[in-house]
Amino acid sequence: MPTTTYTMRDRFLDVTARLLDEDPRLALVLADISAAGFAPAAERHPDRVINVGIREQLLIGAAGGLALTGLRPIAHTFASFLIERPFEQVKLDLVHQGVGAVLVSAAGSYDWPAGGRTHMAPGDVALLDTLPDWTVHVPGHPDEAETLLRHAVADGDRNVYLRLSAHRNALARPVVPGRFLTVREGRRGVVLAVGPMLDGVLQATEGMDVTVLYAAGVRPFDAAGLRAATGAAAAEVVIVEPYLAGTSDREAHEALAAVPHRVLGLGVPRAEHRHYGSIDEHLAAYGLDARSLRERITLFLP
Amino acid sequence: MTATKTISPQHRPHLHQGYGFEDLPALMALMTGAEKHGPAATSTLDVLWVLYDRVLDVGPATFGRQDRDRFLLSKGHGPMAYYAVLAAKGFLSPAVLSSFGAYDSPLGHHPDRLLVPGAEIGSGSLGHGLPLAVGTALGLRAQGLTDPAVWVLLGDAEFDEGSNHEAVAFAGASGLDRLHVVVIDNSSATHGWRGGIAARFEAEGWSTATVDGRDHEALHAAFTAAHPGRPHAVVARVEPKES
Numbered sequence: 001m002p003t004t005t006y007t008m009r010d011r012f013l014d015v016t017a018r019l020l021d022e023d024p025r026l027a028l029v030l031a032d033i034s035a036a037g038f039a040p041a042a043e044r045h046p047d048r049v050i051n052v053g054i055r056e057q058l059l060i061g062a063a064g065g066l067a068l069t070g071l072r073p074i075a076h077t078f079a080s081f082l083i084e085r086p087f088e089q090v091k092l093d094l095v096h097q098g099v100g101a102v103l104v105s106a107a108g109s110y111d112w113p114a115g116g117r118t119h120m121a122p123g124d125v126a127l128l129d130t131l132p133d134w135t136v137h138v139p140g141h142p143d144e145a146e147t148l149l150r151h152a153v154a155d156g157d158r159n160v161y162l163r164l165s166a167h168r169n170a171l172a173r174p175v176v177p178g179r180f181l182t183v184r185e186g187r188r189g190v191v192l193a194v195g196p197m198l199d200g201v202l203q204a205t206e207g208m209d210v211t212v213l214y215a216a217g218v219r220p221f222d223a224a225g226l227r228a229a230t231g232a233a234a235a236e237v238v239i240v241e242p243y244l245a246g247t248s249d250r251e252a253h254e255a256l257a258a259v260p261h262r263v264l265g266l267g268v269p270r271a272e273h274r275h276y277g278s279i280d281e282h283l284a285a286y287g288l289d290a291r292s293l294r295e296r297i298t299l300f301l302p
Numbered sequence: 303m304t305a306t307k308t309i310s311p312q313h314r315p316h317l318h319q320g321y322g323f324e325d326l327p328a329l330m331a332l333m334t335g336a337e338k339h340g341p342a343a344t345s346t347l348d349v350l351w352v353l354y355d356r357v358l359d360v361g362p363a364t365f366g367r368q369d370r371d372r373f374l375l376s377k378g379h380g381p382m383a384y385y386a387v388l389a390a391k392g393f394l395s396p397a398v399l400s401s402f403g404a405y406d407s408p409l410g411h412h413p414d415r416l417l418v419p420g421a422e423i424g425s426g427s428l429g430h431g432l433p434l435a436v437g438t439a440l441g442l443r444a445q446g447l448t449d450p451a452v453w454v455l456l457g458d459a460e461f462d463e464g465s466n467h468e469a470v471a472f473a474g475a476s477g478l479d480r481l482h483v484v485v486i487d488n489s490s491a492t493h494g495w496r497g498g499i500a501a502r503f504e505a506e507g508w509s510t511a512t513v514d515g516r517d518h519e520a521l522h523a524a525f526t527a528a529h530p531g532r533p534h535a536v537v538a539r540v541e542p543k544e545s
Contacts (some may be wrong), residue, residue, distance in 0.1 A: 055469075068434065068437070096414075214330060
């Protein structure tokens with residue numbers, strides 16, 4: 001996968017290698033992806049950096065077994081192979097056993113459009129929504145990825161999904177796990193931008209009288225933060241997510257159940273998009289570039 | 303590196319329980335109801351008894367110890383023999399056996415580790431125990447605990463699941479010598495395994511033994527055979543499922 005800038009995944013490699021030096025309880029399980037980047041760490045910690053080869057069911061099963069012995073495992077590969085391929089292992093070897101792990105993905109929904117459908121996983125967060133008590137972080141910048149990774153590793157034995165993408169915002173924001181951040185204030189409605197969608201949303205809503213909330217994490221969903229942003233009477237909410245459109249609509253409806261409200265969920269469409277090309281071309285095709293977002297948000301708001 | 307261990311008397315739970323192998327049928331008879339896995343249950347009885355009675359260094363008093371041996375029942379179907387052995391060894395009260403499958407019972411038709419005292423994993427869906435056991439062996443090794451043995455029990459049809467083959471190849475390649483598998487072979491796999499199940503483990507560098515799954519002395523010898531530097535698989539052959 002071509003990368004020209006320093007990515008969240010690069011930061012994940014650097015920080016995890018340091019955390020392995022500092023925390024004897026931490027273990028890392030790989031399925032060949034990123035194994036070369038972790039080679040020095042594996043040399044220093046041969047018993048705690050484990051590459052199982054291209055075996056994703058074993059990746060999650062072994063993470064479950066490591067957690068059963070009291071270690072804090074991180075399992076890492078592309079999202080398609082981390083969440084979708086071994087989904088029953090995620091459900092049974094972690095959740096059902098009552099143990100936790102930190103699952104760190106790369107490639108996301110459209111990071112490598114030239115790679116085609118086999119390397120796209122826009123359904124990952126929706127799939128995890130079928131399971132109880134997951135924390136889902138969606139950073140929009142390498143600095144945020146580091147903050148959220150460190151938080152995830154230290155977050156007791158919780159199950160945490162850290163979704164890393166090559167798509168990123170220009171600036172890091174002062175993110176607090178579990179809390180939405182108010183980036184801009186307005187009166188006509190609230191636009192919630194998730195992770196790497198923030199820059200596009202800010203550009204799209206330039207000059208519009210709307211509040212822009214930023215979410216570097218969507219589970220648990222900051223219902224109180226959304227309610228506070230929508231104000232008293234009726235609520236108009238647009239959610240812009242870098243994975244399946246509508247993934248967080250249910251959370252927004254629950255948060256706003258006591259007030260009249262409308263929700264527009266924007267994100268990656270369900271239909272397969274059989275084109276290659278670049279991230280920007282795919283965002284435009286999905287209606288997620290700044291110009292399309294402005295049109296869709298303007299049409300929705302009263 | 304050694305496969306045989308002497309279990310000190312205080313770690314042998316049966317010494318103060320007073321149940322023997324001959325008591326297991328009566329304990330199993332306490333579990334009634336609509337459970338459909340009867341033949342699957344008795345196929346594991348002898349293996350479970352020999353392991354818990356003579357091989358595993360774990361008991362109700364030592365279950366919380368980090369350096370205990372681990373037994374993972376991957377073949378969660380037909381757990382009556384398992385529950386009976388756990389009761390005989392004092393993990394469970396025999397009084398709960400009759401609640402088998404009831405709403406408030408800890409004993410489901412597949413075991414749940416959060417409900418069953420002494421159960422290391424919850425199982426039922428096939429193909430999860432061996433990968434979990436691989437992770438458990440890795441986790442113990444990473445913590446410098448090189449003595450505890452990790453055992454996992456599979457059925458021969460369960461061995462069909464691809465996840466097991468991921469684990470068999472990895473464990474062999476990495477020389478996970480504290481990992482032990484026992485496969486109950488009652489010829490229930492639809493297509494079988496040409497050359498026998500042990501051949502698959504051998505090809506991946508495991509130590510193996512194939513024995514009569516009803517012969518306690520043969521099982522004990524196979525379970526305690528030395529296998530330096532390699533994981534160990536015991537195929538315990540019992541009468542075919544349909545017989």
